[in-house]
Amino acid sequence: MKPSDFTPAVKMKSYACQRRTPLKHHNLFLTDALETLAQNAEFSENEGRSVAFRRSASVLKALPHVVRAMDELKDLPCLGEHSLRVIKEILEDGTSSEVESTRQSEQFQAMKALTGIFGVGVRTADRWFREGLRSPLDLIHTGQKLNHAQQAGVQYYKDLNTPVTKKEAVVISDIVEKTVKAVLPGAIITLTGGFRRGKEVGHDVDFLITHPEEGAEERLMPKIVNCLEDQGLLLYQKTTVNSYLESKDGPARPASNMDRFERCFSIFKLEVDSETHAEGSLSNSCSTHHSGSTWRAVRVDLVVSPYSQFAFATLGWTGSKLFERELRRWAGQEKAMSLSSHALYDSKQQRYLRANSEEEIFTHLGLEYIPPSERNA
Ligand code: GTP
Ligand code: MN
Ligand code: MN
Numbered sequence: 001m002k003p004s005d006f007t008p009a010v011k012m013k014s015y016a017c018q019r020r021t022p023l024k025h026h027n028l029f030l031t032d033a034l035e036t037l038a039q040n041a042e043f044s045e046n047e048g049r050s051v052a053f054r055r056s057a058s059v060l061k062a063l064p065h066v067v068r069a070m071d072e073l074k075d076l077p078c079l080g081e082h083s084l085r086v087i088k089e090i091l092e093d094g095t096s097s098e099v100e101s102t103r104q105s106e107q108f109q110a111m112k113a114l115t116g117i118f119g120v121g122v123r124t125a126d127r128w129f130r131e132g133l134r135s136p137l138d139l140i141h142t143g144q145k146l147n148h149a150q151q152a153g154v155q156y157y158k159d160l161n162t163p164v165t166k167k168e169a170v171v172i173s174d175i176v177e178k179t180v181k182a183v184l185p186g187a188i189i190t191l192t193g194g195f196r197r198g199k200e201v202g203h204d205v206d207f208l209i210t211h212p213e214e215g216a217e218e219r220l221m222p223k224i225v226n227c228l229e230d231q232g233l234l235l236y237q238k239t240t241v242n243s244y245l246e247s248k249d250g251p252a253r254p255a256s257n258m259d260r261f262e263r264c265f266s267i268f269k270l271e272v273d274s275e276t277h278a279e280g281s282l283s284n285s286c287s288t289h290h291s292g293s294t295w296r297a298v299r300v301d302l303v304v305s306p307y308s309q310f311a312f313a314t315l316g317w318t319g320s321k322l323f324e325r326e327l328r329r330w331a332g333q334e335k336a337m338s339l340s341s342h343a344l345y346d347s348k349q350q351r352y353l354r355a356n357s358e359e360e361i362f363t364h365l366g367l368e369y370i371p372p373s374e375r376n377a
Contacts, residue, residue: 012059014077015334016326016377017367019062023198023376026066030087031057033099037086040102043111043122054322056083058377067091110134118160118267118299119149152236152267156297160267163201164298172205172268172300175233180209183223187211188310192317193301198373204299208317210310218242220304221262228266235297236267242304259341261313262304270298309342311355316341323370323377331365339365 013019025031038053055078060067063076070088073079079087089096102108113135114125133139136157139146146154153160173191180187190196193206209224211217221239228234242262272294305313316324331339337353338345344353344364355361362369 012062012076015330016055016058016062016323017330017365017370019377020370020374021058021062021320021323021377022374025061025063025376027060027063030060030067030090033086033090033096034060034083036099036102037082039112040108043108043115043126045122051322051325052078052080053083056080058322060087061377106134116161117150117157118153119147119151120153149236149238149265156235156267159297160203160299162296164203164205166195166200168270168298169195169202169205172270172298173207175228175268176207176300176302179227179231180220180224183227184211184216184220186213187217187220190314192303192314193319196318196372197320197376199376204301206301206317207303208310208313209302209304210307210313212307214307217262217304217306219262221264221302224302225264225266228268233269234266235269237264238266239264259313259316261341264302266300266302268298268300269295272296305341308354311357311361312339312343313341315358315361318372318375320375320377323375326377327365330367335365337365 034053034057038050038057041047041050041053059076059078065072067073067087068091070084070091073084073087086096086098089098107129110129110133111122111125114120114128114133115122117125117136117139128139128144133142133144136154139154169191173189177189180189188210190208191206192208193204194202195205209217209220211220219241221241225234225237225239229237240263242260274294303313303317315327328339331337331344336347338347339361344355344361345351346353346364353364355364359369
Protein backbone atom coordinates (compact mmCIF):
# COMPACT_ATOMS: atom_id res chain seq x y z
CA MET A 1 0.00 0.00 0.00
CA LYS A 2 1.38 3.40 -0.96
CA PRO A 3 1.41 6.13 1.71
CA SER A 4 -1.23 8.00 -0.30
CA ASP A 5 -3.65 5.13 0.26
CA PHE A 6 -3.86 6.00 3.94
CA THR A 7 -6.68 8.25 4.93
CA PRO A 8 -4.86 11.45 5.83
CA ALA A 9 -5.12 12.30 9.52
CA VAL A 10 -7.51 15.16 10.22
CA LYS A 11 -5.40 18.26 10.42
CA MET A 12 -5.33 19.67 13.92
CA LYS A 13 -6.78 23.18 14.02
CA SER A 14 -4.60 25.78 15.66
CA TYR A 15 -7.06 27.49 18.03
CA ALA A 16 -8.18 25.38 21.01
CA CYS A 17 -11.76 26.62 20.45
CA GLN A 18 -11.74 24.92 17.04
CA ARG A 19 -10.97 21.55 18.57
CA ARG A 20 -12.59 19.02 20.85
CA THR A 21 -10.57 18.48 24.01
CA PRO A 22 -11.93 15.72 26.25
CA LEU A 23 -11.25 15.60 29.97
CA LYS A 24 -9.43 12.30 29.79
CA HIS A 25 -6.75 12.18 27.15
CA HIS A 26 -3.77 10.05 26.19
CA ASN A 27 -0.74 12.17 26.92
CA LEU A 28 -0.80 13.13 30.58
CA PHE A 29 2.87 12.22 30.96
CA LEU A 30 3.70 15.00 28.48
CA THR A 31 1.03 17.57 29.33
CA ASP A 32 1.85 17.47 33.06
CA ALA A 33 5.46 18.25 32.24
CA LEU A 34 4.58 21.13 29.91
CA GLU A 35 2.08 22.52 32.40
CA THR A 36 4.72 22.48 35.13
CA LEU A 37 6.84 24.73 32.91
CA ALA A 38 3.77 26.89 32.20
CA GLN A 39 3.15 27.30 35.91
CA ASN A 40 6.78 28.12 36.54
CA ALA A 41 6.59 30.82 33.85
CA GLU A 42 3.51 32.25 35.62
CA PHE A 43 5.47 32.40 38.84
CA SER A 44 8.00 34.64 37.11
CA GLU A 45 5.17 36.62 35.50
CA ASN A 46 6.21 35.57 32.02
CA GLU A 47 2.74 35.30 30.52
CA GLY A 48 3.82 34.80 26.92
CA ARG A 49 5.98 31.84 27.81
CA SER A 50 3.30 30.39 30.06
CA VAL A 51 0.62 30.56 27.36
CA ALA A 52 3.00 29.00 24.84
CA PHE A 53 3.50 25.96 27.10
CA ARG A 54 -0.23 25.75 27.82
CA ARG A 55 -1.04 25.81 24.10
CA SER A 56 1.47 23.04 23.44
CA ALA A 57 0.00 20.92 26.22
CA SER A 58 -3.49 21.57 24.92
CA VAL A 59 -2.62 20.32 21.43
CA LEU A 60 -1.42 17.04 22.95
CA LYS A 61 -4.65 16.75 24.97
CA ALA A 62 -6.63 16.83 21.72
CA LEU A 63 -4.68 13.96 20.12
CA PRO A 64 -6.64 10.69 19.87
CA HIS A 65 -3.57 8.57 20.68
CA VAL A 66 -0.46 8.33 22.81
CA VAL A 67 2.55 10.16 21.38
CA ARG A 68 5.43 7.71 20.98
CA ALA A 69 7.76 9.35 18.48
CA MET A 70 8.69 12.87 17.44
CA ASP A 71 7.61 12.40 13.82
CA GLU A 72 4.01 12.04 14.98
CA LEU A 73 4.18 15.71 15.94
CA LYS A 74 5.42 17.21 12.71
CA ASP A 75 2.09 18.50 11.40
CA LEU A 76 0.79 19.78 14.70
CA PRO A 77 0.29 23.50 15.40
CA CYS A 78 1.50 25.48 18.44
CA LEU A 79 4.44 23.24 19.32
CA GLY A 80 7.35 25.61 19.79
CA GLU A 81 11.02 24.75 19.84
CA HIS A 82 11.21 24.66 23.62
CA SER A 83 8.15 22.42 24.03
CA LEU A 84 9.44 20.06 21.33
CA ARG A 85 12.79 19.81 23.12
CA VAL A 86 11.03 18.88 26.37
CA ILE A 87 8.79 16.32 24.65
CA LYS A 88 11.79 14.77 22.87
CA GLU A 89 13.67 14.38 26.14
CA ILE A 90 10.68 12.70 27.79
CA LEU A 91 10.13 10.35 24.85
CA GLU A 92 13.81 9.38 24.86
CA ASP A 93 14.70 9.37 28.57
CA GLY A 94 11.37 9.09 30.32
CA THR A 95 11.80 12.46 32.03
CA SER A 96 12.89 15.99 31.22
CA SER A 97 15.77 17.35 33.28
CA GLU A 98 14.37 20.88 33.07
CA VAL A 99 10.98 19.78 34.35
CA GLU A 100 12.48 17.68 37.14
CA SER A 101 14.80 20.44 38.34
CA THR A 102 11.91 22.92 38.21
CA ARG A 103 9.74 20.64 40.33
CA GLN A 104 12.54 20.18 42.85
CA SER A 105 13.54 23.83 43.04
CA GLU A 106 12.93 25.57 46.34
CA GLN A 107 11.46 28.58 44.55
CA PHE A 108 8.92 26.55 42.57
CA GLN A 109 7.82 24.59 45.63
CA ALA A 110 7.54 27.70 47.79
CA MET A 111 5.62 29.60 45.09
CA LYS A 112 3.25 26.66 44.76
CA ALA A 113 2.66 26.51 48.50
CA LEU A 114 2.24 30.27 48.86
CA THR A 115 0.04 30.89 45.80
CA GLY A 116 -1.96 27.89 47.00
CA ILE A 117 -3.24 30.11 49.80
CA PHE A 118 -6.63 31.63 48.94
CA GLY A 119 -6.16 35.39 48.47
CA VAL A 120 -2.46 35.18 47.58
CA GLY A 121 -1.32 36.00 44.06
CA VAL A 122 2.04 35.65 42.35
CA ARG A 123 3.25 39.15 43.31
CA THR A 124 2.66 38.65 47.03
CA ALA A 125 4.02 35.12 47.03
CA ASP A 126 7.15 36.28 45.24
CA ARG A 127 7.73 39.10 47.74
CA TRP A 128 7.33 36.65 50.62
CA PHE A 129 9.67 34.20 48.93
CA ARG A 130 12.33 36.89 48.60
CA GLU A 131 11.87 37.65 52.31
CA GLY A 132 12.68 34.03 53.06
CA LEU A 133 9.17 32.67 53.62
CA ARG A 134 8.36 29.25 52.21
CA SER A 135 5.02 28.03 53.55
CA PRO A 136 1.75 29.12 55.17
CA LEU A 137 3.23 28.20 58.56
CA ASP A 138 6.09 30.65 57.98
CA LEU A 139 3.50 33.40 57.57
CA ILE A 140 2.03 32.62 60.96
CA HIS A 141 5.40 32.27 62.68
CA THR A 142 6.73 35.55 61.34
CA GLY A 143 3.45 37.37 62.04
CA GLN A 144 2.91 38.57 58.47
CA LYS A 145 0.20 41.13 57.96
CA LEU A 146 -2.62 39.40 56.10
CA ASN A 147 -5.84 40.73 54.62
CA HIS A 148 -9.16 39.03 55.41
CA ALA A 149 -9.06 36.73 52.39
CA GLN A 150 -5.50 35.62 53.21
CA GLN A 151 -6.38 35.04 56.86
CA ALA A 152 -9.17 32.72 55.77
CA GLY A 153 -6.79 31.20 53.24
CA VAL A 154 -4.26 30.33 55.92
CA GLN A 155 -6.90 29.23 58.42
CA TYR A 156 -8.54 26.80 55.99
CA TYR A 157 -5.41 25.98 53.99
CA LYS A 158 -5.67 22.23 54.28
CA ASP A 159 -9.37 22.04 53.42
CA LEU A 160 -9.08 24.46 50.51
CA ASN A 161 -6.25 22.40 49.06
CA THR A 162 -8.29 19.21 49.35
CA PRO A 163 -10.06 18.71 46.00
CA VAL A 164 -13.81 19.28 46.01
CA THR A 165 -15.61 16.15 44.83
CA LYS A 166 -18.54 16.05 42.42
CA LYS A 167 -20.62 14.69 45.29
CA GLU A 168 -19.79 17.71 47.43
CA ALA A 169 -20.53 19.98 44.47
CA VAL A 170 -23.99 18.41 44.17
CA VAL A 171 -24.70 18.96 47.87
CA ILE A 172 -23.63 22.60 47.56
CA SER A 173 -25.71 22.98 44.37
CA ASP A 174 -28.75 21.91 46.36
CA ILE A 175 -28.07 24.42 49.12
CA VAL A 176 -27.42 27.25 46.66
CA GLU A 177 -30.50 26.37 44.60
CA LYS A 178 -32.82 26.36 47.63
CA THR A 179 -31.36 29.56 49.03
CA VAL A 180 -31.47 31.51 45.77
CA LYS A 181 -35.02 30.39 44.97
CA ALA A 182 -36.16 31.39 48.46
CA VAL A 183 -34.73 34.85 47.89
CA LEU A 184 -35.90 35.18 44.28
CA PRO A 185 -38.52 32.70 43.06
CA GLY A 186 -38.04 31.75 39.41
CA ALA A 187 -34.28 32.28 39.51
CA ILE A 188 -32.13 29.95 37.39
CA ILE A 189 -28.97 28.46 38.89
CA THR A 190 -26.33 26.83 36.70
CA LEU A 191 -23.28 24.90 37.82
CA THR A 192 -20.42 26.25 35.69
CA GLY A 193 -16.62 25.91 35.81
CA GLY A 194 -14.87 22.56 35.79
CA PHE A 195 -17.85 20.54 37.02
CA ARG A 196 -19.88 21.64 33.99
CA ARG A 197 -17.05 20.29 31.84
CA GLY A 198 -17.42 16.92 33.53
CA LYS A 199 -14.55 17.10 36.00
CA GLU A 200 -14.74 14.69 38.95
CA VAL A 201 -12.99 17.13 41.28
CA GLY A 202 -12.30 20.85 41.37
CA HIS A 203 -10.59 23.52 43.42
CA ASP A 204 -13.96 25.24 43.96
CA VAL A 205 -17.61 25.13 42.88
CA ASP A 206 -18.80 27.80 40.44
CA PHE A 207 -22.39 28.99 40.00
CA LEU A 208 -24.06 31.37 37.60
CA ILE A 209 -27.41 32.83 38.64
CA THR A 210 -29.98 34.69 36.54
CA HIS A 211 -33.72 35.38 36.26
CA PRO A 212 -35.85 35.34 33.08
CA GLU A 213 -37.27 38.73 33.97
CA GLU A 214 -34.53 41.24 33.08
CA GLY A 215 -33.73 43.44 36.07
CA ALA A 216 -35.12 41.02 38.66
CA GLU A 217 -31.53 39.94 39.30
CA GLU A 218 -30.30 43.43 40.23
CA ARG A 219 -28.76 43.65 43.71
CA LEU A 220 -29.57 39.99 44.23
CA MET A 221 -26.17 38.93 45.58
CA PRO A 222 -26.33 40.72 48.96
CA LYS A 223 -29.69 39.03 49.59
CA ILE A 224 -28.29 35.60 48.73
CA VAL A 225 -25.27 36.21 50.93
CA ASN A 226 -27.44 37.33 53.86
CA CYS A 227 -29.58 34.26 53.54
CA LEU A 228 -26.53 31.97 53.44
CA GLU A 229 -25.07 33.79 56.44
CA ASP A 230 -28.31 33.41 58.39
CA GLN A 231 -28.03 29.66 57.86
CA GLY A 232 -24.47 29.71 59.20
CA LEU A 233 -23.15 28.46 55.89
CA LEU A 234 -20.43 31.01 55.19
CA LEU A 235 -16.95 31.06 56.68
CA TYR A 236 -15.86 33.92 54.42
CA GLN A 237 -17.34 36.01 51.63
CA LYS A 238 -16.41 38.99 49.55
CA THR A 239 -19.09 40.42 47.34
CA THR A 240 -18.34 42.73 44.44
CA VAL A 241 -21.20 44.79 43.06
CA ASN A 242 -21.98 44.98 39.38
CA SER A 243 -19.85 47.85 38.09
CA TYR A 244 -21.91 47.60 34.93
CA LEU A 245 -24.93 49.14 36.64
CA GLU A 246 -22.84 52.05 37.87
CA SER A 247 -21.04 52.72 34.63
CA LYS A 248 -24.19 52.83 32.46
CA ASP A 249 -22.05 52.78 29.33
CA GLY A 250 -23.71 49.89 27.61
CA PRO A 251 -22.43 46.36 27.14
CA ALA A 252 -18.87 45.96 28.15
CA ARG A 253 -15.80 45.65 26.07
CA PRO A 254 -13.50 45.53 29.05
CA ALA A 255 -9.79 46.04 28.62
CA SER A 256 -9.07 43.11 30.89
CA ASN A 257 -10.68 39.70 31.06
CA MET A 258 -12.22 40.57 34.38
CA ASP A 259 -15.93 40.90 33.99
CA ARG A 260 -18.20 43.24 35.84
CA PHE A 261 -20.91 40.98 37.16
CA GLU A 262 -22.14 40.96 40.71
CA ARG A 263 -20.03 38.24 42.18
CA CYS A 264 -19.11 36.62 45.43
CA PHE A 265 -15.95 34.76 46.31
CA SER A 266 -16.86 32.66 49.30
CA ILE A 267 -15.85 29.84 51.58
CA PHE A 268 -18.70 27.53 52.53
CA LYS A 269 -18.94 25.61 55.75
CA LEU A 270 -20.04 22.26 54.39
CA GLU A 271 -21.47 19.65 56.73
CA VAL A 272 -19.68 16.39 56.10
CA ASP A 273 -21.21 13.00 56.70
CA SER A 274 -19.31 11.85 59.80
CA GLU A 275 -18.89 8.28 58.55
CA THR A 276 -17.47 9.35 55.21
CA HIS A 277 -15.38 11.79 57.11
CA ALA A 278 -13.92 9.18 59.46
CA GLU A 279 -12.87 7.06 56.49
CA GLY A 280 -11.32 9.97 54.65
CA SER A 281 -8.03 11.60 55.35
CA LEU A 282 -9.40 15.05 56.08
CA SER A 283 -8.26 16.60 59.30
CA ASN A 284 -6.89 19.87 60.59
CA SER A 285 -9.35 22.68 60.10
CA CYS A 286 -12.25 20.25 60.00
CA SER A 287 -13.64 20.63 63.45
CA THR A 288 -15.76 18.18 65.29
CA HIS A 289 -18.61 19.97 66.96
CA HIS A 290 -21.35 18.06 68.75
CA SER A 291 -22.41 14.45 68.32
CA GLY A 292 -20.24 13.65 65.33
CA SER A 293 -21.25 16.68 63.26
CA THR A 294 -18.25 17.64 61.21
CA TRP A 295 -17.67 20.15 58.48
CA ARG A 296 -15.11 21.27 56.01
CA ALA A 297 -14.31 24.50 54.18
CA VAL A 298 -15.07 24.66 50.43
CA ARG A 299 -14.46 27.52 48.01
CA VAL A 300 -17.60 28.61 46.17
CA ASP A 301 -17.88 31.28 43.46
CA LEU A 302 -21.26 32.88 42.81
CA VAL A 303 -21.94 35.12 39.83
CA VAL A 304 -25.19 36.92 38.97
CA SER A 305 -25.90 37.78 35.34
CA PRO A 306 -28.77 39.66 33.67
CA TYR A 307 -30.81 37.31 31.49
CA SER A 308 -29.77 39.12 28.27
CA GLN A 309 -26.12 38.29 29.00
CA PHE A 310 -26.69 34.81 30.38
CA ALA A 311 -25.44 32.91 27.31
CA PHE A 312 -22.21 34.93 27.27
CA ALA A 313 -21.77 34.52 31.02
CA THR A 314 -22.37 30.76 30.79
CA LEU A 315 -19.81 30.43 28.02
CA GLY A 316 -17.36 32.67 29.87
CA TRP A 317 -17.62 30.86 33.19
CA THR A 318 -17.51 27.29 31.90
CA GLY A 319 -13.86 27.43 30.91
CA SER A 320 -11.36 25.99 30.66
CA LYS A 321 -9.24 29.08 31.10
CA LEU A 322 -7.26 28.29 27.97
CA PHE A 323 -10.43 27.57 26.00
CA GLU A 324 -11.79 31.00 27.01
CA ARG A 325 -8.57 32.69 26.10
CA GLU A 326 -8.55 31.02 22.72
CA LEU A 327 -12.18 31.99 22.06
CA ARG A 328 -11.33 35.64 22.68
CA ARG A 329 -8.20 35.40 20.54
CA TRP A 330 -10.18 33.77 17.73
CA ALA A 331 -12.86 36.45 17.95
CA GLY A 332 -10.32 39.27 17.82
CA GLN A 333 -7.79 37.96 15.35
CA GLU A 334 -9.96 35.99 12.95
CA LYS A 335 -13.34 37.72 13.13
CA ALA A 336 -12.63 41.32 14.19
CA MET A 337 -15.01 40.74 17.06
CA SER A 338 -14.65 41.28 20.75
CA LEU A 339 -15.96 38.61 23.11
CA SER A 340 -16.46 38.99 26.84
CA SER A 341 -18.61 37.27 29.45
CA HIS A 342 -21.14 40.05 28.83
CA ALA A 343 -21.38 40.46 25.09
CA LEU A 344 -20.02 39.97 21.59
CA TYR A 345 -19.18 43.07 19.59
CA ASP A 346 -18.71 42.97 15.83
CA SER A 347 -16.26 45.71 14.82
CA LYS A 348 -17.08 45.51 11.11
CA GLN A 349 -20.82 45.88 11.62
CA GLN A 350 -20.20 48.14 14.61
CA ARG A 351 -22.87 46.44 16.67
CA TYR A 352 -23.40 43.92 19.43
CA LEU A 353 -24.55 40.46 18.39
CA ARG A 354 -27.26 39.00 20.58
CA ALA A 355 -27.38 35.39 21.67
CA ASN A 356 -29.76 33.29 23.74
CA SER A 357 -27.58 30.21 23.86
CA GLU A 358 -23.96 29.17 23.70
CA GLU A 359 -24.69 27.54 20.33
CA GLU A 360 -25.66 30.94 18.89
CA ILE A 361 -22.40 32.46 20.10
CA PHE A 362 -20.35 29.75 18.38
CA THR A 363 -22.40 30.39 15.22
CA HIS A 364 -21.75 34.15 15.39
CA LEU A 365 -18.05 33.34 15.74
CA GLY A 366 -18.10 30.99 12.74
CA LEU A 367 -17.10 28.07 14.95
CA GLU A 368 -18.44 24.55 15.17
CA TYR A 369 -20.26 24.11 18.49
CA ILE A 370 -18.06 22.49 21.14
CA PRO A 371 -20.00 21.08 24.12
CA PRO A 372 -18.70 21.79 27.66
CA SER A 373 -17.29 18.27 28.07
CA GLU A 374 -14.99 18.93 25.09
CA ARG A 375 -13.75 22.32 26.28
CA ASN A 376 -11.05 20.85 28.53
CA ALA A 377 -8.29 22.59 26.60
P1 GTP B 1 -11.34 24.15 38.98
O1 GTP B 1 -12.10 25.12 39.81
O2 GTP B 1 -9.93 24.01 39.45
O3 GTP B 1 -12.02 22.84 38.83
O4 GTP B 1 -11.24 24.72 37.50
P2 GTP B 1 -12.23 25.71 36.79
O5 GTP B 1 -12.09 25.53 35.33
O6 GTP B 1 -13.60 25.64 37.37
O7 GTP B 1 -11.55 27.13 37.13
P3 GTP B 1 -12.10 28.39 37.91
O8 GTP B 1 -13.06 28.05 38.98
O9 GTP B 1 -10.89 29.17 38.31
O10 GTP B 1 -12.81 29.25 36.79
C1 GTP B 1 -13.96 28.81 36.11
C2 GTP B 1 -14.16 29.63 34.89
O11 GTP B 1 -14.47 30.95 35.24
C3 GTP B 1 -12.92 29.69 34.01
O12 GTP B 1 -13.30 29.56 32.69
C4 GTP B 1 -12.37 31.06 34.22
O13 GTP B 1 -11.79 31.56 33.04
C5 GTP B 1 -13.62 31.84 34.58
N1 GTP B 1 -13.30 32.95 35.46
C6 GTP B 1 -12.72 32.91 36.67
N2 GTP B 1 -12.58 34.15 37.15
C7 GTP B 1 -13.10 34.98 36.23
C8 GTP B 1 -13.29 36.39 36.15
O14 GTP B 1 -12.93 37.16 37.02
N3 GTP B 1 -13.92 36.85 35.03
C9 GTP B 1 -14.35 36.02 34.05
N4 GTP B 1 -14.97 36.53 32.99
N5 GTP B 1 -14.18 34.72 34.10
C10 GTP B 1 -13.56 34.20 35.16
MN1 MN C 1 -13.95 26.12 39.40
MN1 MN D 1 -13.97 29.62 40.39
